[in-house]
Amino acid sequence: MKRFESLLRLLPAVPLLFASCSGSAGQRPLRLVVLDPGHFHASLLQKNALAELSDTVRVYAPEGEEVEQYLAAVASYNGRAEEPTSWREVVYTGPDYLERMVGERAGDLVVLAGNNRKKTGYILASVKAGYHVLSEKPLAVCREDFDTLRAAYAEAHRRGVWICDLMTERYDALNVLTRNLMHDAELFGDLLPGSADDPSISMRSIHHFFKSVSGRPLIRPAWYYDVEQQGEGIADVTTHLIDLVFWQCFPENPVRYETDVEVLAASHWPTAVRAEDFRLSTGVEPFPPYLEKYLRDGVLEVMANGRILFRVKGVHVGMEVVWNWSSPNGEDAFSSVVRGSRASIEVVQDETTGNVKSLYVLAAGGVDPAQTLTALRRRVAALQPDYPGLRVVETDIPGRFLVDLPVAARPGHEVHFGQVAERFLRSIRTGEMPAWEEANTLAKYYITTMAVEQARTASPE
Secondary structure: OHHHHHOOOOOOOOOOOOOOOOOOOOOEEEEEEEOOOOOOHHHHHOOOOOOOEEEEEEEEEOHHHHHHHHHHHHHHHHHHHOOOOOOOOEEEEEEHHHHHHHHOOOOOOOEOOOHHHHHHHHHHHHHHHOOOEEEEOOOOHHHHHHHHHHHHHHHHHHHOOOOOEOOHHHOOHHHHHHHHHHHHHHOOOOEEEOOOOOOOEEEEEEOOOOEEEEEOOOOOOOOHHHOOOOOOOHHOOHHHHHHHHHHOOOOOOOOOOOOOOOOOOOEEEEEOOOOOHHHHHHHHOOOOOHHHHEEOOOEEEEEEEEEEEEEOOOOOEEEEEEEEEOOOOOEEEEEEEEEOEEEEEEEEEEEHHHHOOOOEEOOOOOOOOOHHHHHHHHHHHHHHHOOOOOOOEEOOOOEEEEOOHHHHHHOOOHHHHHHHHHHHHHHHOOOOOOHHHHHHHHHHHHHHHHHHHHHHHOOOO
């Protein structure tokens, strides 16, 4: 952080690139800057042409394989046969890449996707320099990062710029449907408060370090296995899950970390990665020196798994994230349950659903399943104009109904990425960002970083 702090001290005396979110750039295309790309999401914004963005993109990064992979991805978009893009990359690589980005201020919007240990400092440096920031999660992986993130938001207010956390799950069709069903009082009733022993909201997300894509291993950077650089599982994956809880349960209602949330318990445990598996995943051998402190008898222990129990606005929420080494079918898994007084809403993605994410409604105890079915059919009929093919299917379990949306009608993750970006670009143009976004983002990272702190002080499982 010292490097960032010394750099930031130089900034207040420098004129800003633009003074406010609205009207600063007129109708000229917004200029994109990509800073230190280390994750494939850094290039996804450029997979398709965006009318709001200039074709000229400034890239600032240290030399190395990560920036080369980003540039190769963009080149593939430019060179494809169907709907090729026309990005022109102006690249600077060198040890002073951050200082160059700040000093040149050659853009309006910075995209961040890479090493998470650097990310919060990058956010603060960027907003100090007058850039808007669109960042891949997580924005903070420890308590020090959380304090820096708070400072970045305060500075963004002073500079008249926005910070956007890239929360793609809000655009998943089944997540949108879940939110809609939850707020139908006749169907769902009231969200139950639950208890520490029986949370009313439960989520479990299972991932795998080693995957094959198109028959080839997915290569990860070696630092991905360092929790000080990538973050623990409960500081990373759970950001999407917590965001969904806030967005689905309390729409348009800010969640404030100072008053609305409390972390009740947290724990974590490691995934064992053998030297030969690490080499297969990263192409690196032996283990880099910064990973030696995690070695036990020659096996790398990655603290990637964890549980969080927290309370938000009186509602108890339990979450678990698991990182296994690999999966026989190569698929991740997910499950969630949200309990209301009249029905529960379940999302399941595992072998029982053929690894297809599936949405169910289950009548609550004491509620006539026929009433649940009638209310569900009414709601689904109202949604069908927006979701062609949406239907209700009765299952073999009494009172449990599948809300079936064809997979072909569900846009994929890369489409969601573009939707987040387009919405953020509109916010930059109009100078309007939902008031609850900042509060919810800070509350989210308060929970994750507090959970990491609590887990580290507790005994590992």
